[in-house]
Amino acid sequence: MAKAAKIATAARSPIFAGREFSADGAKIAVLAPSHRLALRAPEKSLAALSKALGLKLPASPKSSVTKGSRSALWLGPDEWLVIDDGGKDPLEDCARVKVLHSAVGVSHRNVGLSVTGPRAAETLNAGCPQDLSLAAFPVGACSRTILGKAEIVLLRNAEDSFRVECWRSFSDYVLAFLTDAATDAA
């Protein structure tokens, strides 16, 4: 065993950090790293988990709850993706929760991208089959869906702003696809 003080701390290399692309009406940007938690739990555990996480876990399909820098995205009847952009790890918040649940850290599994601008929905609709009208996919709506040949989680955080979450090794494809799509949507 080595002494901690002598070991140089490994630097973090987020994939495509800061990469951006702008077309008329749509802008794509790779977001800074976030903390992420894959949370699974039965209904009876939700109160305790909500308390620990500091926000009420959403219970209806395709919905999310955002409080401060933390969002909880409903992905399934017992499944949430919790994203924290404020530097506080939701995995740690769940560590002391005794009720039945599964909390798995996936901060590095995903890469977040933003798609913003008046043509953001059209850009996504090049490869995402969901109805992204405000009526069907209002601000706060979220869904695990596809973009071309990649699985993504999509969150609408404003009328003309979406967050796209994909797995790390798919971010190259997703970024290139959105770039191609934004050019056409413009």
Place this chain on the structure above:
Amino acid sequence: MTESFRIAGRGRLSSRTARFSFDGKPYAGLSGDTLASALLANGVHLVGRSFKYHRPRGILSAGAEEPNALVSVERDAARKTPNVRATVQELYEGLSASSQNRWPSLAFDVGEVNDVVSPMFSAGFYYKTFMWPKAAWKSLYEPVIRSAAGLGVAPDLPDPDHYAARYAHCEVLVLGGGAAGIAAALAAAETGVRVVICDEQAELGGAMRYEAGAAIDGQDGWAWAQASVAKLAAMDNVTILPRTTAFGYYAQNFVGLAERVTEHLADPKGLPRERLWQVRARRVILATGAIERHMVFADNDRPGVMLASAARTYLNHYGVAVGRNVGVYTANDSAYAAALDLKKAGVGIAAIVDLRDNPAGPLVDEARSLGIDIHHGRGVVGVGGKLRVSSMTVQPKGGGAARTIPVDALLVSSGWTPSVHLFSQSRGKVVFDDATKRFLPGNYAQDCVSVGACNGTDSLSATLDQAWAAGAKAAKEAGGSVARGTKPKVESGENFSGGVLGAGPGAGADKTVKAFVDFQNDVTAKDIRLAVREGMRSIEHVKRFTTNGMATDQGKTSNMHGLAIAAETLGKDIPEVGLTTFRAPYTPVTFGTIVNHGRGPLFDPTRRTATHDWAQKHGAVFEDVGQWKRAWYFPKAGEDMHAAVNRECRTVRETAGLFDASTLGKIEVVGPDAAKFMELLYTNPWEKLEPGRCRYGIMLREDGFIYDDGVVGRLAPDRFHVTTTTGGAARVMNHMEDYLQTEFPQLNVWLTSVSEQWAVIAVQGPNSRKIIEPLVEDIDLSDEAMPHMSVREGKICGVPTRLFRMSFTGDRGFEVNVPADYGQAVWEALWAEGQKHGACAYGTEAMHVLRAEKGYIIVGQDTDGTVTPNDAGLDWAIGKKKTDFVGIRGLTRPDLVAPGRKQLVGLKTKDPKTVLEEGAQIVANPRQPIPMTMIGHVTSSYWSENCGRSIALALLAGGRERMGETLFVPMPEGPIEVEICSPVFFDEKGGRLNG
């Protein structure tokens, strides 16, 4: 060249000239022309040669149904599009088109000999003419047919254009932008719901393009259509897609549209060539119109023979007269309207030949009053001219004296076929309306409705009533409010009756003339009768035997004629013979549109690990493993693959090597019932595995065969870190989730994929511990504290790690898991430490060799879905006391426990330098006659630098009973002698795991 057939003051085109060329000859047309209308304006009818007989062909139609006027359009060396319908291609400045299927020239074509020797090419000739001698098929017939077959020349350079795609949702989707579609869209749009309306033409308006008699809301039909489109365009909830063909109607109102974005532009300006729309609609309104049919008579394919509505379109919309002395042959009123329009524009009408005995009605009266000769009860039995029609021969239906009338164009109409293609694609059932002899929409299978001509509605006012009501109803059903607008008022419209199906006079069963039914595939009435005579009873058989309706136009003009002739020959009614199935696409769709964004790097995701850039910098050669790029080997200067792999294998065993194992699938199994779940999914026992320890697990399918394998670490009583093969990552997760949800839903356990959360760096070899030790804190790495097959959580390089002590090489080894963003930095730190010990980076090839030296299997290489744990020598991994796991009953199947199954063994070639070929078969006696009895096959084979010889793994019948036997691997150069041995070639006792 002047446009000698353009009539001043007629048509709706601007006066802006567009120059173009056809077969190298320069012409001028007008902006807004199609290639067909521009050619006709210049008096050009001859535009191509037919598919089989190379007969001269002209322009039949003015729309998407065109079977004849197929040309090549060339923008540049890479942009050559064959089989473009001249009637659809819009003219642009500089357009360059050429005719097809002719050599050396359009007017003189050597292939025309096919027309003379046509008896050789009768229906079904493929199946008859080329049967004997058998040997000639491969050497003579097939090559000749292949070179002669096909229409047009495919481009030979990569397509430089790009294509786009868009998913869209709407409440009401209107397919077709004629008067019916426009009215339906107006009614729906007024309610505020989202409406999408598409039309294949450049401008919406449909039949209003030529119907001079239509007046709606105080305007002529065309003006009303344009005003209505402008109104729709101003509404936020409406999307208008001109130049867009609805080509496929799929399940649950999912409709494919192909939008031609730049085909009409001289300069595409970076826009995509085409865009695929995939639209999901709550309600679909089919307003697809009807298509006029030609008359079936001898030599009815001569250039200059044209559908009456087409001639009318060319006149009324494009201002072009299709001739100066035009004949008409019809059994339907609509051709009279064409004759009247032409006559009024100053074009001579030689005569109207009407098959009906007593044609009557206002159109007939008007024709008479204008002094047009009407020959009723007569048919056209032949035409004069070859490259252009020069006369028509008219004869009474029942026979008698024939009379030849000179013409320079011949307009034909045998009636209208409702376009039920998309309705039929929606799985709706058509029914035959005996009164009007047409198939109409019957039972609907989806939430759609047909309006107007495609629904058999003949009058314009009935059409608009129906369309308006349908639009309002569809919108209301889809959640819209009540329609507020006012229904368009039809002041006058056209209404046609009459029509005939099948062959006309002079083309009956007793005649051998070529009376074409299907122009594009050169199918004549005679061919269809022959098919019936040769035993074809179903229309589906007749279609395939004759190829009627099988060309790219899908028989839009020919199907009903073909069906009628078949029915007549069979002596049955049309509905008894049935209609062939309509299939997508309605009109041809380019591959570019289907593929759209998915070209080049976007064809498929390319997945790279966190150390990819490092590996690239260090000269790695990569191999594709599924979507992943994996470092295959790391050649140093002067090394070939062999030398590099040999060095890597040697170095790992001598000191250590670093290997990127990040692509392995990883699943975190969490919950109080995690161990119970693992017991059910894997053959091994897990309940007693202590936290902090690992086990090699095998997963079976229900049938007892190996599905996947991997090392599993227990992190806590309720938490397992499962690894899978790289290729198995997604399917193993699905397999587990499937069983959890459907078979074991009572278990409190959840699965989370963490494949991409963790970068995995394997450090393998005798010095592996020395390499990681200086970087690890708070984990005791001694053999006592952390034995082989254990896992610890702690820190490496100051970041969290799940550190596995495990080995896929047989030497002491670790697998360092770190959060993926730290993968590169931790790799570099380990690399720096490794350098102190002479360690190397190794790739997947060395990994394969090293594991084969130890007889470790790779699922999918040494197994193929028919291998049990026992076959693979892995019986030890089955929990003997277990009473249940997926595959436990499969394992007891009689054939899985029978003796003589193929078992995993090692092979040593007699000549140690000979490396066997993977996949090669094994036989007992190489001198037996072919086909030999094959008793096994080689699954893995390598040169092993560490063993100083070749090694191989094989699956061999009764293999474990054959240790020491000599068998043979027959190869083209002669059999290779091999000795059967244990699959463990290196360190059989396994001492090096702790060495």
